[in-house]
Amino acid sequence: MGVSTSSPEKGISRITVDFPPVNALPVQGWHDLADALRAAGRDPGTRCVILAAAGRGFNAGVDIKEMQRDPGHTALIGANHGCYEAFSAVYTCEVPVVAAVNGFCLGGGIGLVGNADVIIASDDATFGLPELDRGALGAATHLSRLVPQHLMRALYFTSRTATAAELHAHGSVWKVVPPAELADAALDLAREIAAKDGQLLRLAKAAINGIDPVDVHRSYRFEQGFTFEANLSGVADRVRDTFGKEAGQ
Structure with missing residues (x-):
């Protein structure tokens, strides 16, 4: 479990995210992922990085339960x-x-793929920002x-959410393949x-x-300011609590 780096072939680094059950990353997980990406990019032997995920979905955003446990x-x-x-x-790699x-690419997952250079997706992949349902804001920069x-x-x-096929039609997804062929593609x-x-x-x-x-850095940072406002006003907790009850958490 966590973030791991492998080298399937010379010149290629594969970074795999694995946080069961849905790849909702805790705070340290996001920093570990950033460190792995930067290390891969700094390696003079690396010419391309593959960002992938284990399990049934690419990314479900932040770990909401971690936030709810914090008073x-x-x-x-x-x-x-x-x-x-x-x-x-991802962007500065x-x-x-x-x-x-x-599978699913939600919330923070959109921030990752929106800053990637190329996206390949399985035909069951879906992309979206359920932020308003979860008491959060952000990553519109990347969905754009x-x-x-x-x-x-x-x-x-x-x-x-939008499907991989829909994003392929818009030109943002390079290729759509069956799930079993995703790693090879x-x-x-x-x-x-x-x-090259x-x-x-x-x-x-x-x-x-x-x-x-x-400027994706400044644009996203601007969005984050509204996330802080939503939390300070109490509306974020109210929405998150409602989401937790509906999800049976």
Whole structure:
């Protein structure tokens, strides 16, 4: 359980997230993921990183139970910092990051894949931000990188999800495959990327980030300010408590 790094082939690092039962990451998990991504990017032998997850879903966001156990705001602040660091580590990883998405990709998962360079998904994958149902805000910055502006707003305000096929139609998912073929499909793409000159790949990643129209770091940090406001006002706890009862937690 936790975050692990392996090297399936020369030049390729696979980072796997495994936090049963639904890959809802605790505060330390987000920081561990950020550290693993940065270490992989700094390794001069790495030319591509695959970000994957074990279990039935890619990511279910933050560990809400961890927040509910905290009588103050320590867990909230920790989760906000951890998410910021993990999302940033994907974006600033010195080599391309391929996200291999299985099952559900929710909340913080959108922050990870929205900052990835390429997304490959299984045909059962779904993407969404159920934040308003869970007393949270954030990652609209990253959902905006996956779907057009008005669709992003509709998904955000309704907490609905989009399928891998729908995101493929919008051009944000590179390829959709059966679940059993996801790992191989991600490795095939990573292998194609890793065949390029390593130094040139790093320059290309830096150049592409430099021409992005939106500063993802500042944009997401702005969103987080409203998350703090929702918590300080008490509305976040009220919604989270309702969600917990409905989910049978």
